[in-house]
Amino acid sequence: MQSPLPPPTGDRAPLVFSRPLAIVGGGTADPALLRELAARGVALVGADGGADSIAAAGLMPEAIIGDLDSLADPDAWAGRTRILHLDEQITTDFQKALYSTRAPVTLALGMTGRRLDHTLAALSAVRQVAHERRVMLVDEVDLALAISGPFAFEAAPGERVSIHPLAPIRFRRSLGLRYPLDALLLEPAGRLGTSNEGTGGTVEIVPEDATPWLLILDRRRLWDLMAVFRTG
Numbered sequence: 001m002q003s004p005l006p007p008p009t010g011d012r013a014p015l016v017f018s019r020p021l022a023i024v025g026g027g028t029a030d031p032a033l034l035r036e037l038a039a040r041g042v043a044l045v046g047a048d049g050g051a052d053s054i055a056a057a058g059l060m061p062e063a064i065i066g067d068l069d070s071l072a073d074p075d076a077w078a079g080r081t082r083i084l085h086l087d088e089q090i091t092t093d094f095q096k097a098l099y100s101t102r103a104p105v106t107l108a109l110g111m112t113g114r115r116l117d118h119t120l121a122a123l124s125a126v127r128q129v130a131h132e133r134r135v136m137l138v139d140e141v142d143l144a145l146a147i148s149g150p151f152a153f154e155a156a157p158g159e160r161v162s163i164h165p166l167a168p169i170r171f172r173r174s175l176g177l178r179y180p181l182d183a184l185l186l187e188p189a190g191r192l193g194t195s196n197e198g199t200g201g202t203v204e205i206v207p208e209d210a211t212p213w214l215l216i217l218d219r220r221r222l223w224d225l226m227a228v229f230r231t232g
Contacts, residue, residue: 015063015082016100017043020226021103022063023049025094025110026062026070027118030140033109045101048093050110051077065100066093094144095125100134105134105229107222112139123214127166130212134229136222143222145215147152148156154229155198156188162216163193169211186213 016197020042026049032102034057038044044054047067063082068074077083086096094111111122112140126135126146137144144164145151155161161177166190171181178197186193207213210223 014100015045015084017053017101017103019043019063019103020105020107020229021045021101022107022109022112023047023094023097024054024123025108025118026050026053027110027114028042028140029053029057029110033138034059037107042107043103043138045097047110049095050093051081053110065097067096092121092125094122095128098133099131102133105226106137108135108137109139111137123166126214127212130166131210138219138222141219142216143219143225145217145225146212147215148210151202151215152202152204153205153225154201157198157200159198160218161196161198161203162214163205164188164195164214164216165192166212166214169213170208172206172208173192174203176201177205181205183212 017172019160022037023045026046029050038059040075042130044059044061046054046061048064048068048161051061051064051072051073051101061081063084064077065086067087068085070093071077084100094108108122112119122137126137129135130146130148135146136216163181163186168185168187170183170185174181176199178199181193185191
């Protein structure tokens with residue numbers, strides 16, 4: 001079951017990171033990417049069974065957060081890293097990791113694929129926090145950045161740029177897209193912005209309000225977007 005994230009109080013006081021954070025779930029997470037993230041100074045946190053994926057990549061999570069029902073051997077982690085055992089069942093382990101942490105930008109790996117219900121739950125979770133933090137879902141092919149408000153970045157000519165509405169949202173204008181979004185209404189059950197393209201140079205997307213939406217790009221753009229956050 002999934003519900004709005006509870007406030008971080010008491011034993012839910014957030015772990016605060018001054019550098020980028022990667023929350024790793026129990027879905028598919030590329031071990032090479034995990035090692036690259038760690039090498040670049042990104043903090044790794046396991047959302048329950050995601051800690052096993054971090055360990056399989058030869059790394060140690062800085063914390064494990066969840067109800068601990070998906071870890072292969074929960075007792076084996078005792079004394080090795082910080083463990084936040086949150087046994088409430090009204091949120092997913094990803095939500096628990098979100099409400100228990102703070103970071104300038106948060107990557108989420110292993111949250112999509114394998115099970116469709118987990119993927120849908122992850123999309124719902126990033127929608128819930130898009131107003132207050134930068135969260136990017138990353139899988140084997142794509143990255144999906146949850147955005148509330150306008151956003152600008154650089155795109156190559158013909159580069160795939162998908163804009164997915166997480167709720168009905170009207171866009172005021174856009175720049176640098178083959179198919180402009182000017183005055184366009186996108187809806188999850190209606191018109192979508194799948195497989196648009198950059199025309200080369202700056203892409204600017206300006207919605208009418210702060211309704212959350214997803215920017216979906218090729219995973220190879222991960223570090224480019226991270227650079228935008230460092231300089232933005």
